[in-house]
Amino acid sequence: MSTLSAPTFRSVRPAIAEALDAALEERRLDSEQALALSAAHGAAEHTAIWAAAAAVRDRGKAPHVTYSRKVFIPLTNLCRDICSYCTFARTPGDGVAHTMTPDEVLAIATAGARMGCKEALFTLGDRPEVRFESHRIQLRRLGYESTHAYLVDMCRRVLEETGLLPHPNAGILSRRELVELREVSPSQGMMLESVSERLCAPGGPHADAPDKRPRTRLAMIRRAGELGIPFTSGILIGIGETHRERVEALLALRELHERFGHIQEVIVQNFRAKPDTPMAEIGEPGLVDLMTTCAIARLVMGPDANVQAPPNLSSDHGPLLAVGINDWGGISPLTPDFVNPEAPWPEIDRLAVLCEETGYPLRERLTIYPEYVDDDRFLDEGLRQRVREMADDAGLAR
Numbered sequence: 001m002s003t004l005s006a007p008t009f010r011s012v013r014p015a016i017a018e019a020l021d022a023a024l025e026e027r028r029l030d031s032e033q034a035l036a037l038s039a040a041h042g043a044a045e046h047t048a049i050w051a052a053a054a055a056v057r058d059r060g061k062a063p064h065v066t067y068s069r070k071v072f073i074p075l076t077n078l079c080r081d082i083c084s085y086c087t088f089a090r091t092p093g094d095g096v097a098h099t100m101t102p103d104e105v106l107a108i109a110t111a112g113a114r115m116g117c118k119e120a121l122f123t124l125g126d127r128p129e130v131r132f133e134s135h136r137i138q139l140r141r142l143g144y145e146s147t148h149a150y151l152v153d154m155c156r157r158v159l160e161e162t163g164l165l166p167h168p169n170a171g172i173l174s175r176r177e178l179v180e181l182r183e184v185s186p187s188q189g190m191m192l193e194s195v196s197e198r199l200c201a202p203g204g205p206h207a208d209a210p211d212k213r214p215r216t217r218l219a220m221i222r223r224a225g226e227l228g229i230p231f232t233s234g235i236l237i238g239i240g241e242t243h244r245e246r247v248e249a250l251l252a253l254r255e256l257h258e259r260f261g262h263i264q265e266v267i268v269q270n271f272r273a274k275p276d277t278p279m280a281e282i283g284e285p286g287l288v289d290l291m292t293t294c295a296i297a298r299l300v301m302g303p304d305a306n307v308q309a310p311p312n313l314s315s316d317h318g319p320l321l322a323v324g325i326n327d328w329g330g331i332s333p334l335t336p337d338f339v340n341p342e343a344p345w346p347e348i349d350r351l352a353v354l355c356e357e358t359g360y361p362l363r364e365r366l367t368i369y370p371e372y373v374d375d376d377r378f379l380d381e382g383l384r385q386r387v388r389e390m391a392d393d394a395g396l397a398r
Contacts, residue, residue: 011042011044011045012044012045012048013039013045015033015036015039016036016037016039016040016045016048016049017048018033018036019033019034019036019037019299020048020049020052020299023052023053023056023299024052024055024056026059026303028302029299029300031251034247034250034251034296034299034300035244035247035248035251037049037247037296037299037300038242038243038244038246038247038296039243039244040292040296046288046291046292049292049295049296049299049323050291050292050295050322050323050324052295052299053294053295053296053298053299053323053324054295054322054323054324056298056299056302056303056324057298057303057307057324057325057326059303060302060303060304060305061303061304061306061326062326062394063359063360063361064326064355064360064361064362064363065321065325065326065327065328065355065360065361065362065363066306066326066327066328066362066363066364066365066396067327067328067329067330067331067348067351067362067363067364067365068118068119068329068330068331068364068365068366068367068397069115069116069117069118069119069330069331069332069333069348069364069397070112070117070118070119070120070121070167070330070331070332070367071108071109071111071112071117071119071120071121071164071332071334071335072121072123072330072332072335072336072337072338073100073105073108073109073120073121073122073123073154073158073335074088074098074100074123074124074338075099075100075105075122075123075124075147075150075151075154076098076099076100076124076125076128076135076147077089077090077096077097077098077099077124077125077338078090078091078092078097078099078125078128078131078132078135079124079125079126079128079131079171080125080126080127080128080130080131080210080211081125081126081208081209081210081211081212082208082209083205083206083208083209083212084204084205084206084207084277084278084279085205085239085271085273085274085277085278085279085282086274086277086339087274087276087277087341088123088125088338088339089125091132092132092134092135099135099138099139101142102142102154102157105154105157105158106157106158106161106162108334108335109158109161109162109164110161110162111334112162112164112332112334112335113162113163113164115333115334116333117164117332117333117334118163118164118165118364118366118367118390118397119164119165119166119167119330119366119367120155120158120162120164120165120166120167121167121169121330121367122151122154122155122166122167122168122169122170123169123338123339124147124151124168124169124170124171125171126171126172126211127147127171127172127211128147129146129147135147148170148173148177148180151168151170151181152180152181152184154166155168155181155184155185156184159184159185159386163386165185165186165187165366165367165368165386165387165390166184166185166186166367167185167186167187167188167189167232167330167367168181168185168188168189169188169189169190169191170188170190171190171211172190172211172216172217172220173220173223174223175223175226175227178223178224178227178229179227182227182228182229182380183380183382183383184383185367185383186230186366186367186368186372186379186380186383186387187229187230187231187232187264187367187368187369187372188224188229188230188231188232189231189232189233189265190217190220190221190231190232190233191233191234191235191236191267191269192214192217192218192221192233192234192235192249192252192253193212193217193234193235193236193239193249194206194214194235194236194239194241194245194246194249195214195218195245195248195249195252196214196240196241196242196245196249197213197214198240199212199239199240199241200212200213200214204240205239205240205278205279214252218252218256221233221253221256221263222256222260224260224262225256225257225259225260225261225262225263226260228260228262228377228378229262229378230262230264230368230369230372230378230379231262231263231264232263232264232265232267233253233263233265233266233267234253234265234266234267234268234269234308235249235250235253235266235267235268235269235293235297236269236270236271237268237269237270237271237285237289237290237293238270238271238282238283238284238285238289239271239279239282240282246293246296247296247300250266250296250297250300250301251300253266253301254300254301254302257301257305262378263305264306264368264369264371264372265306265307265308265327265329265369266297266301266305266306266307266308267308267309267310267329268290268293268294268297268307268308268309268325269309269310269313270284270285270289270290270309270313270314271284271285272284272313272340272342272343274342287314287316287319290309290314290320291319291320291322291323292323294307294309294320294323294324294325295323295324297324298323298324298325299324306326306327306369307324307325307326307327308325308326308327308328308329309325309328309329310328310329310337310340311328311329311331311345311346311351312331312337312340312343312344312345312346313340313343317346318354318358321355321358321360322358326360327365328351328362330367331345331346331348331351332345333345333348348362363396363397364396364397365395365396365397366387366390366391366395366396366397368387369395370391370394370395370396371395373387373388373391373395374388374395
């Protein structure tokens, strides 16, 4: 008997019903079934997908929702890429461009440690020294030949001098660069965003962003897998991709994870339009769209995956707990979200109350997910003791 024979699901089309049945019967969705979900429309199909995702999540994950208490360290907001929706990346001389000094980095990390933070999220543009001579000069004045060398040293100093665990989002890196960061950070990350080549064509949001080419990003995520790096990735929705392309991106991430086991978290991030950008007037995804995409991510990635939606990007984020997510990502009591400065973090105490009322108590995790804490394949030997001392018996933050 079909698991979708209940009255709630009578209006679901056969292809979607088949995909939901497969998920609820603990079968891996094949590509055809996953892509069928992208065609969902109408209240009946959306609510059916939400309910199935919630059931799959509850089967595979502990009955709580996690977050990482962090500081946000924007090492440099210079970048060689130009994305039509971004206000993080700046150019020298515009009055907002800034590369942090070591003292500034350590001051933020030290203050965060005093407030109970355990993660230092390093965010920076892709290889700005390739584009800007002034940045090359500044790096040399600081004593470094590249932005990457500076990042590695700052991760090491934050780790050793403050005890915070670095998590760098450093863009496209070579194998050697990934290895060097692996020695000073338990986890790393980079959003896939999309697998749509259309978005890289002239007029698209990634037309002037060579590091956003899907093949380039997938190759980078594959390198991280080959090196055993716990890796955070995800999709950005609402930048011009189709619903089918969203699922194709999730399938690409699943394929890499099934091969290497390293994708510790899949983020579903909703686009927020920024003033003074070419995409300022583009409509943003609504809550229903975000909820359904989160639910599809759960169904595609399976019960054991960690699926996150940033709470500061949705004014009403409580409903997201009902569609299969199990993590809120990094939240800072100290620093803003420098990528989305218009979207303040929720207060952690208030978020905890919301989660408790929803039936998923809020628990703090480390930047590296519990599944990887005790697995030597995914943690550099020099970091194992430090990380494990910070974790409790469940692998969460002690």
